[in-house]
Amino acid sequence: MRESLRRLTSDELVTRTMGGKRRVRVELLDGEHINVDIDRKARGADLLDRVCEDLDVLERDYFGLLHQQRGDPRVWVDLNRRLSKTFRNEPWDVRLAVKFYPPEPSELRDDVSRYQISLAVRRDLMEGRLTCSTITYALLASYILQAELGDSTGHLAPTALSDYRAAPLHAVTPDMGERARELHARHKGQTPAEAELNYLENAKKLPLYGAELHCARDSEEVDIVLAVCASGVSVYRDGVLMNRFPWAKITKISYNKKSYTLKLRPSEFDAFETQLSFKLPSTRACKKLWRCSVEHHIFFRRESPVKVERIAGFPRLGSRRISCRRTLRQMRADPPLPREIVA
Structure with a gap:
């Protein structure tokens, strides 16, 4: 009886097969919910575009979709991947969010x-x-x-x-x-x-404005928080800023299992590059931090999105799929699409 009620609720409220379509329940930024019917083979970008169209949002590249995965409520939907591969089970629940906060x-x-x-x-x-x-x-x-x-x-x-x-x-x-x-x-x-x-x-003047926060440990096994934002990667300990690494100073971002590594270009007082490693709670958390860092670097620093290649010697290091359709420079150069005027 309980299983029947659960199945009935799921079918009626959220995701229902309707001629190859799925109903996705989307939580908006004001806390309201809308239902979006979308093709089962649609990608994450298609769903984001549909939500932005319903809200009349033109500058869509700042936004993304969050979903819950294995207890983590803040996992970004891959815009280049089919939704049917992202959501293995029903219901399909997502939340609209800002992924890249405009620095200005x-x-x-x-x-x-x-x-x-x-x-x-x-x-x-x-x-x-x-x-x-x-x-x-x-x-x-x-x-x-x-x-x-x-x-x-x-x-x-x-x-x-x-x-x-x-x-x-x-x-x-x-x-x-x-x-x-x-x-x-x-x-x-x-x-x-x-x-x-x-x-x-x-x-925008607040220290953690637009930052994605990731819990980690430094080389001395001290608990820290790594904050990734438009300007780079910052290190916080007990809420206090300990160090800041601007994108211009970072030459390489990599990860291996639970280890996240930043390679920094030498300063005028250093002869060699500096390499800093941080330990994450799990390989999944480390990959999430790496991906967040690369996407922010591409969006805020690059002229256009670039393909991230696999590292030689690490054939199974993880997915290189990056969800970034346009960079900030492209958005500034190209005006948003004109809004339709309904008579």
């Missing part, structure tokens, strides 16, 4: 893309991947209030900050709420698009 939000040309990226930053703050001081929480919250409510009326409901996901619950205090209300009053006249841009312009 002011360069975004699409208001809808900017809005979706601001939702992603709000989600990062709410889920604890991004943290800041109480003063910064209040400043960011004030721009959300301006975007959502318009000009201040001098009164703010006690639950407004939580209702609009302006700040995580642990940061909401009477003092912070009062400070956010005061700052909100100063933003009079700003349109929602202007408020969202100002929100991102302040959020």
Whole structure:
């Protein structure tokens, strides 16, 4: 009986065979869900394009799709792979997310893309991947209030900050709420698009803005966090920045089993290249970090996507499939597709 109910729920709510199609349940950045019917042989890129079309997002290359795999809730869907090979079992559940955060939000040309990226930053703050001081929480919250409510009326409901996901619950205090209300009053006249841009312009200054975090250990077996972002790879210990390696300084990124290695070009005081290795909890985690690093390097540093070849001597080192359709330079050179005007 229980198995029958489980099968019935799965068939009705999420993935159903409909003439070679599958129904995918997509969680959006605002927490809402939509169902997308897509061909069973479609690739991850096809699904991402369908979701972006439904949301009217033009600058799609900043975005990606997350799914859960073996207990890890943040595994990126391979855009070049068939969905039927990615999802071995039903249901097909994915979550829209920002994969590459724009280092300069002011360069975004699409208001809808900017809005979706601001939702992603709000989600990062709410889920604890991004943290800041109480003063910064209040400043960011004030721009959300301006975007959502318009000009201040001098009164703010006690639950407004939580209702609009302006700040995580642990940061909401009477003092912070009062400070956010005061700052909100100063933003009079700003349109929602202007408020969202100002929100991102302040959020981009946070140390972990747009960073993918990976738990690891250094050569002394000390627990650290490796943060991969637009500028490079950073090392944090107990929340404190210990070292930063810009992409321009990194000459090679590799992994072997649980070992992740960065090779750094020599400085003016060094005669040889420096090689740093970090230990990850598993081979799967190490491969995930390597892939994240390579994709970020390609997107933010390269003129165009490049094919990543297998390393000689390591015939079974893992997949070299990279999900990066266009680089940031290509996006800046090519304007987004014009939005259709419906009469």
